[in-house]
Amino acid sequence: MKHEKPLPATGALAAATAMKQAKPDVVAAYPITPQTPIIEAFSKFVANGDVNTELILVESEHSAMSACVGASATGARVMTATAANGLALMSEIVFIAASLRLPIVMNIASRALSGPINIHCDHSDVMLVRDSGWIQVFVENPQEVYDYNLIALKIAENMKIPAMVIQDGFITSHCLEPVRFLPQQVVDNFLGVYNPGNHSLLNPITFGPLDLYDYYFEHKRQQLQALEDSKQVIKQVLKEYNNLAGTNYNIFETYKLEDAELGVVVAGSTAGTLKHVVNVLRDKGVKAGLLKLGFFRPFFQEELKQALKHLKAIAILDRSASFGAFGSAFYNEIKSALYDLPGEKPKVLGYIYGLGGRDFLIQHGFEIFNELQKIATGAEPVFRVRCIGVREG
Amino acid sequence: MNIKQLAEKIGNNSWFAPGHRLCAGCNAGIIAKFVLNFAQFKGYKVITVLATGCLEVATTIFPYTSWKTAYMHNAFENAAATASGIGAALKSLKKKGLLKEDYKIVVFGGDGGTYDIGLQSLSGALERKHEFVYICYDNEAYMNTGIQRSSATPMLASTTTTPSGKVSKGKQQPRKDLIAIAAAHDVYAAQTSVSHLQDFWKKLEKAFNDQPAVLNVLSPCTRGWYFPPDQGIKIAKLAVETNYWPLYEVDHGRWILNYEPKQRKPIIEWLKTQGRFKHLLQPTQENEKLIAQLQEMVDKRFEYIKKLARATSE
Structure with a gap:
């Protein structure tokens, strides 16, 4: 129609x-x-x-x-x-x-x-x-x-x-x-x-x-x-x-993810910003990709696992804080879905961003992929979960 | 209509089925049954909505139910809002031709669910003029959770959260005036008692014909007021005879006193029937003073209603 x-x-x-x-x-x-x-x-x-x-x-x-x-x-x-x-x-x-x-x-x-x-x-x-x-x-x-x-x-x-x-x-x-x-x-x-x-x-x-x-x-x-x-x-x-x-919707959207080595997982409007970042990085030869969450409940753990399993490093972005927890909701659940993967699993970093309407900027996207690149090439992560776009200290 | 004629109207076959787990001597069940039998006599189709409370928990323990009508319990503080939604849905389904019959919505809430936590929801629904008959079975405290004070608890009553003790004589504040609050929404609001069924019946007639409407019904509680299970109706009657619980109505701003005892009985006679006032009964100077204060409050309140009735009469 x-x-x-x-x-x-x-x-x-x-x-x-x-x-x-x-x-x-x-x-x-x-x-x-x-x-x-x-x-x-x-x-x-x-x-x-x-x-x-x-x-x-x-x-x-x-x-x-x-x-x-x-x-x-x-x-x-x-x-x-x-x-x-x-x-x-x-x-x-x-x-x-x-x-x-x-x-x-x-x-x-x-x-x-x-x-x-x-x-x-x-x-x-x-x-x-x-x-x-x-x-x-x-x-x-x-x-x-x-x-x-x-x-x-x-x-x-x-x-x-x-x-x-x-x-x-x-x-x-x-x-x-x-x-x-x-x-x-x-x-x-x-x-x-x-x-x-x-x-x-x-x-x-x-x-x-x-x-x-x-x-x-x-x-x-x-x-x-x-x-x-x-x-x-x-x-x-x-x-x-x-x-x-005539749409092409799925339980989640993958963007240049199939052959990617580095991937970000995000929900909502920030996906638009990160797609731009992926495009720029792809032009530079970086194998970047994105998974945009659609349905969070029910949680499609099997499909997410299959979509992400080939990546070397993944950044999971949460626009919410789970105080006292090890990372926020998306990070926790997606990382736990990956636990069942056989052999070498993707490395995972968690980012908390955009609380209270703080802008998520293009530069934050580059920062994230930069950090993914490092751990993908063997560096030990210096953090598992961190806030991004915030004044620290 | 005498009580025999009323009994014939009420009949035996009720939409409120026996076998529920209300306490022996509970009056909330009598009130619910009476209201449903009224609706049954009128031939109404009824959807019943309950706020969380004694009547709700004791009549719907899964997989059993005492309600032969459609029945909805949502939560504690939102019975009137829930009724709003039901009424709106009925209207829409009718407009679309998906529903032929007319339904009446009857809401039951205790004093906790009505005077306190559900007051905002009730006020909103009354202001929006959703059609329902709201019945508050007022047992003057949170009986379901174990006799904690509510804003309907009378002054000086001992409850588990306002216990009489060495320095306290029970609840320190007088009770809230629910009917005046309901009446402020320009609706039909009335107070009646489980002991005065003819009065109750008449008020149901008015309420069902002029919705939304609020009825506040005194519902003595054997466990919370501390009296033997066979005394509830007598105590409710005495509440009327002492003017503690006047039978009156406010019909869109017009106050009407429905009953005035020839000789009102002293409040002490009512207090004596209930364990929650036991601490007031030792003949000390302080107690005499407190009871005198209570008496004065009751008399003042009764005079106030009479004044309003005179002032708003046509």
């Missing part, structure tokens, strides 16, 4: 447009920077009658997710958006939404968590809920924001697992780029109407019972399995969407 001609859109507008085209029954949301333009744009769609959604403008993010849970449990298609402290405030209910198997799709304009208060991008907000049972997918630019909203909704409703689409606050949410939108009819056909089956309050069922030591563990076991099972569905839906939209 051909795209309509590209239109200028920010990540926020791309999210709101995807939401409009998905025709959710209910959106419950509360404003927080930098998510606000998403719900402002969506509110305008509602006010103009472009979408017939019941929009609940709640008094807190906690109530936003609570209302989403109630609506989704009634068999409705439900979407929302938040960021940072808002996500932290609603986090209790984020876990409940997943455990009740409610396929809510939430846009995140990722932003640093307080304190100190900061309104700019990092991934500490979404890392807070990485173990909540939601599907988490990171996107790079407004086009991906749009596409992955539709993809995530289809996966979520198919698996009855909620999903968050994570764009970088301000960097993507407020960045104007050309975006190709699909015709409404194509979106309608792709998404269909949400059918909750019996999983709805329109049946006399008890949602959210007290579940003690005699059953809770079995239910959690089922939830673990559901996330594992979602991997197949994710691949199927990506394939379906690619055929439909």
Whole structure:
């Protein structure tokens, strides 16, 4: 199916447009920077009658997710958006939404968590809920924001697992780029109407019972399995969407990685900066490559292992801090996935960057590849994990 | 309507099934059953929403449930927000022609889930005018977690977090006025008691016809108030007869006192029925003073409601 001609859109507008085209029954949301333009744009769609959604403008993010849970449990298609402290405030209910198997799709304009208060991008907000049972997918630019909203909704409703689409606050949410939108009819056909089956309050069922030591563990076991099972569905839906939209999406993106010796792993908008760095290095004859994380939950350990195993040295970049831990989330999990590789494994360095919206510069990319080069050629690493782009001492 | 006629209306076959694990003598179960039987009598289709609390944990221990209606428990502090979402979903499904029937949403929360942790969620939902009937079963403390004080706990009551001791005589502050807060949202809000079922029935009639609405129902707790399990209704009745628990309603700003005892009983008679006030009963000078203070508060509060009723009458 051909795209309509590209239109200028920010990540926020791309999210709101995807939401409009998905025709959710209910959106419950509360404003927080930098998510606000998403719900402002969506509110305008509602006010103009472009979408017939019941929009609940709640008094807190906690109530936003609570209302989403109630609506989704009634068999409705439900979407929302938040960021940072808002996500932290609603986090209790984020876990409940997943455990009740409610396929809510939430846009995140990722932003640093307080304190100190900061309104700019990092991934500490979404890392807070990485173990909540939601599907988490990171996107790079407004086009991906749009596409992955539709993809995530289809996966979520198919698996009855909620999903968050994570764009970088301000960097993507407020960045104007050309975006190709699909015709409404194509979106309608792709998404269909949400059918909750019996999983709805329109049946006399008890949602959210007290579940003690005699059953809770079995239910959690089922939830673990559901996330594992979602991997197949994710691949199927990506394939379906690619055929439909002419995109070439995968569970993660590899860029000049196949014959690379040095690789970086990164999520979100910084992938764009690092692709440029890879290009410059390739021109100089350095075998540099990149892996851009898409889905972080579920975690595609086998596929990541296969994609990275041939590298001599890998830098894993985290835009979040895991205080007191040995590196942050991406570093920990990807490095641990590589542990099973037979023989000589790639050497791995961890970098923490961009906290609180600190720019990740091209020079930081060169610095990283330079350090990778050293350890690839036999030098002992002088660190395993370090911060980059920060004033030390 | 006399009590016999009411009993016929209520019937025996309830959407609230027996076999739950509420304590013997618990009044929350009576309240839940009464509300559902009302809805049943009216022929409503009901979705029930519960805040975390005694009623929730004791009636839905997996794989059992006491609820023959659709039932939703989300968390402690968000029953009203959850109801907002359910109501919005019903509206949307109806607009799309995916749903034919009309549903009524009934929310149950204890005083902890209503006066305290759920107050913001309730206020938001009332302000947005989502349609639901909110029933607070008020047992005046966090009974589910073991009798800790809430903002509904009366002054001088001993709880596990405001125990009477050598230097303290229980909770130091008077209780919060939930109905005035609810009424400030320009809705129907009323106070009733599990002991006064005709009054309760009438208020349910009004509430279901004028949503959102909030009912605050006194629900004596045998474990938390320390009284024998067969005394709950009597104690609730005495709360009304002493004017401790006035039966009144606020109908969009119009205050109406529903019942005034011919001769109000002294508060000491009510205090004597419950172990949580035992420390006030030794005849010391200090205790006499404290009880007099309580009496004055009760009388003042009752006069205040009467004044508001006169001032807002048509």
